[in-house]
Amino acid sequence: xxxxxxxxxxxxxxxxxxxxxxxxxxxxxxxxxxxxxxxxxxxxxxxxxxxxxxxxxxxxxxxxxxxxxxxxxxxxxxxxxxxxxxxxxxxxxxxxxxxxxxxxxxxxxxxxxxxxxxxxxxxxxxxxxxxxxxxxxxxxxxxxxxxxxxxxxxxxxxxxxxxxxxxxxxxxxxxxxxxxxxxxxxxxxxxxxxxxxxxxxxxxxxxxxxxxxxxxxxxxxxxxxxxxxxxxxxxxxxxxxxxxxxxxxxxxxxxxxxxxxxxxxxxxxxxxxxxxxxxxxxxxxxxxxxxxxxxxxxxxxxxxxxxxxxxxxxxxxxxxxxxxxxxxxxxxxxxxxxxxxxxxxxxxxxxxxxxxxxxxxxxxxxxxxxxxxxxxxxxxxxxxxxxxxxxxxxxxxxxxxxxxxxxxxxxxxxxxxxxxxxxxxxxxxxxxxxxxxxxxxxxxxxxxxxxxxxxxxxxxxxxxxxxxxxxxxxxxxxxxxxxxxxxxxxxxxxxxxxx
Numbered sequence: 051x052x053x054x055x056x057x058x059x060x061x062x063x064x065x066x067x068x069x070x071x072x073x074x075x076x077x078x079x080x081x082x083x084x085x086x087x088x089x090x091x092x093x094x095x096x097x098x099x100x101x102x103x104x105x106x107x108x109x110x111x112x113x114x115x116x117x118x119x120x121x122x123x124x125x126x127x128x129x130x131x132x133x134x135x136x137x138x139x140x141x142x143x144x145x146x147x148x149x150x151x152x153x154x155x156x157x158x159x160x161x162x163x164x165x166x167x168x169x170x171x172x173x174x175x176x177x178x179x180x181x182x183x184x185x186x187x188x189x190x191x192x193x194x195x196x197x198x199x200x201x202x203x204x205x206x207x208x209x210x211x212x213x214x215x216x217x218x219x220x221x222x223x224x225x226x227x228x229x230x231x232x233x234x235x236x237x238x239x240x241x242x243x244x245x246x247x248x249x250x251x252x253x254x255x256x257x258x259x260x261x262x263x264x265x266x267x268x269x270x271x272x273x274x275x276x277x278x279x280x281x282x283x284x285x286x287x288x289x290x291x292x293x294x295x296x297x298x299x300x301x302x303x304x305x306x307x308x309x310x311x312x313x314x315x316x317x318x319x320x321x322x323x324x325x326x327x328x329x330x331x332x333x334x335x336x337x338x339x340x341x342x343x344x345x346x347x348x349x350x351x352x353x354x355x356x357x358x359x360x361x362x363x364x365x366x367x368x369x370x371x372x373x374x375x376x377x378x379x380x381x382x383x384x385x386x387x388x389x390x391x392x393x394x395x396x397x398x399x400x401x402x403x404x405x406x407x408x409x410x411x412x413x414x415x416x417x418x419x420x421x422x423x424x425x426x427x428x429x430x431x432x433x434x435x436x437x438x439x440x441x442x443x444x445x446x447x448x449x450x451x452x453x454x455x456x457x458x459x460x461x462x463x464x465x466x467x468x469x470x471x472x473x474x475x476x477x478x479x480x481x482x483x484x485x486x487x488x489x490x491x492x493x494x495x496x497x498x499x500x501x502x503x504x505x506x507x508x509x510x511x512x513x514x515x516x517x518x519x520x521x522x523x524x525x526x527x528x529x530x531x532x533x534x535x536x537x538x539x540x541x542x543x544x545x546x547x548x549x
Contacts, residue, residue, distance in 0.1 A: 057149070057159030064163075064170035065145055071176030072138050079130055081422055081449030083182030085466065086110045087129050088453045090119035098272070101448075101466045102458055103439075108269065108278040109448075109466035111221035112184035134180045140190035141179035145169055147193040148362040154200040155314070155322050155370035164393050165369035171400045172361050173304060174354030184219055189359035191216035192226060192328060196363050199234045200324050206254035214261045221278055222335050224262060226328040226360070231255060233327035237320045275468060282471035283464060296336035300357045306399050307368055310392065314367040317374030325363040325370075332360045368396065422450055425531030425540040429494055430454035432528055432542065437491045444485050445494040446511060460485055462510050478510060479517075486519045493524055493543045499536040507538055 052060070085101065089110050093099040099116050101109040110116050118136065119129040145166045152162035169175060178185035195213040198204055213231070217223040231252065238248050270276065292298060301308060311329065314322035336356050372393050379385030426447055433443055433455045441457035448466050452459040462485070464470025470481035495515060496507040506512045514520055524543040531539035 052158075052160035052163060054159045057163040060163045061145065061149060061166055064166045065142055067167075068141060068145060068170040068176050068179075069138075071170075072141065072180045075177045076134065076180050078177070078181060079134070080181040080183055081426075081447060083130070083133065084449035084453040086112055086116050086184075087119050087182075088448075088459075089116045090123055090129060091453070093117075093120040094123045100273075101452070103456075104458065106273050107467055108273040108275070109280065109461075111278045111280050112188075112219060113265070113269075114215060114219040115184035115187060118187075130182055133182045137179040137181070137183075137186040140186035141175050143190045144175070144186065144193055144362045147190065147197050148366050151193060151197045151200060151325060151362065151366035152369045152373075154197065155325060155366055156318050157366070157370045157373035161369040161373040161376070161393070162366075164372070164397065165365045168307070168369070168397050168400055169361055169365045171397070172307075172358075172365065173300075173400075174358050175361065178355055178358050183355070185355055185358050188216065188219040188223065189362060191219055192223070192230075192359050193362035193366075195227060196230050196325055196328060199230055200321055204234075204251075204254075207257070210254045210258040210261075214258050217258075217262050218265060220359070221281060222332070225335060226331045227258075229327040229331035230324055233323040237323055240320050275472075279468050279471065280465060282468065292337050295338065296356050297333045298337070300336070301333070303403065304357070306396055307364055310371055310396060311364045311368040314371035314374070317372075317378070318367065318370035319374070322367050322370055325367040329360045329364045329367075332357060369393070421531075421535045421538065422447070424534040425496075425538070426451045427454065428530040429528075429540040429542060432530070433457070433492060433494075436544075441492070442488070442490040443492045443494060444490045444514075446496055446508060447494075451494065457491075460488065460490060462514065478513060482510070482514045482517060483519065486514075486517065486523075489523075489545060491545055492527070493520070495541050495543065496538050497529070497532075497541045498538060499532070 089099045089101055092101070092103050093116065096103050098106060099108075099110075099113075099120065101107040115133065119133060122129045122132040148169045149162045149166045152165045153159070157165065175186065175189075191212060195209065195216050198209045198212060213227045217227050235248050235252055238251060239245070243251070275282075308329075311326060314326065372389055375389045375392075376386055379389060427450070430451050431454070433441060433451075434457075437443070437457055439456040441455075442460065443451075443455060443457060444460045444462055445451055446462040448459050448461045452466075459466070461467055462482075464478075464481055469484060470476060470478070474480040474484070493514070495511045497504045498507045506515050520543075523545055525546055526541065527544040528542045529539060530542075
């Protein structure tokens with residue numbers, strides 16, 4: 051049996067492996083991260099965390115990260131490097147919390163160390179930690195809150211503060227946090243406490259609810275909508291198809307982990323409910339979010355991004371279940387060997403399954419930063435030099451391009467606006483015609499040489515290019531990235547002056 055001290059020293063192994071993955075993934079900054087940075091810059095420069103400098107548009111779903119980036123910008127720092135460094139620290143913190151949560155759920159030091167190992171090679175933690183997004187930060191805060199809830203006694207104000215930050219880190223945070231709190235209340239009730247005693251023990255939830263309510267009231271007043279625009283956007287069209295959802299993809303590629311974690315209900319005791327509740331809530335939430343919203347490959351099609359935050363809880367529950375099975379089979383060597391084999395299988399599965407391993411994403415995205423930069427950086431420079439902050443542009447890639455161009459950016463797909471989802475009910479053509487009616491100075495389309503002659507890459511871009519209004523008023527002005535990335539280069543069309 052591995053002792054506590056040896057297991058804690060052994061954490062250096064998964065930590066080292068995770069660091070190696072993060073070093074390998076460090077050059078990749080996902081384009082969506084720059085959407086948050088555009089909000090942060092507008093917050094610092096114009097006093098409003100909005101995607102557009104003139105109109106309040108909430109195109110982010112990670113308020114805490116936007117606030118962090120705004121603070122870095124205010125201090126004169128580099129928000130991209132700061133976001134990556136924060137994510138890396140949070141990922142390493144999640145390893146420690148997985149170990150600690152597993153111990154609180156009844157796992158021994160050896161099984162808890164196994165849990166840290168499984169997490170270090172699990173679906174994308176190392177990749178998303180340094181992607182520039184909030185994934186690792188949300189995962190750390192959520193797992194820290196669950197770790198506090200799983201203790202024999204909770205520190206009311208500390209627990210309320212951590213869970214409030216978790217609720218502010220992601221738009222679905224309040225649901226996952228609420229599920230964990232409800233599970234703890236159910237555990238305490240099942241332990242024999244009266245309803246009044248359970249309510250008194252969880253009185254701190256009032257402070258948590260008050261804090262989040264104040265934030266929600268502010269953002270509802272400021273933006274004028276109940277939810278951020280990505281929430282409306284990700285449910286347009288056929289987004290309700292459960293079998294094409296993030297949940298379905300996650301279950302298909304991580305079912306051994308989920309299956310073993312669920313056995314914790316019987317093998318690890320009632321306290322495991324607290325760790326399982328956020329995972330169950332996440333499965334329910336993302337069963338309504340379609341995997342391929344844009345009808346093309348995008349970062350929104352990577353299920354890992356949405357389930358990485360609940361992995362520490364699921365992994366801790368899984369190894370706690372293994373520990374419970376090992377205790378139950380104390381007198382049976384074959385059963386103990388079978389339990390050890392299951393633990394080894396979980397680790398090997400994460401290492402070898404190409405769809406559940408971060409190496410898949412590294413291979414898939416290794417050329418991503420260069421491909422985005424060689425077209426979007428010169429495109430943004432061209433637009434900035436020609437139109438400046440007073441200009442307006444329609445584009446499909448609104449991340450890096452939107453961050454480097456200081457004028458108005460209207461999203462071709464409707465992700466960074468409420469118009470397509472609320473005004474046009476998700477219909478694309480009326481939305482595209484409305485964009486053209488605004489008479490933007492330029493339209494940036496992604497073209498591909500895979501077709502002869504070259505055509506726009508994506509469905510929405512092809513639809514816009516086919517509209518008579520576009521052909522009548524816009525002409526080719528410049529293109530960037532064709533030599534380097536012929537399958538996805540930028541073509542800029544500018545509006546012709548009226549005769």
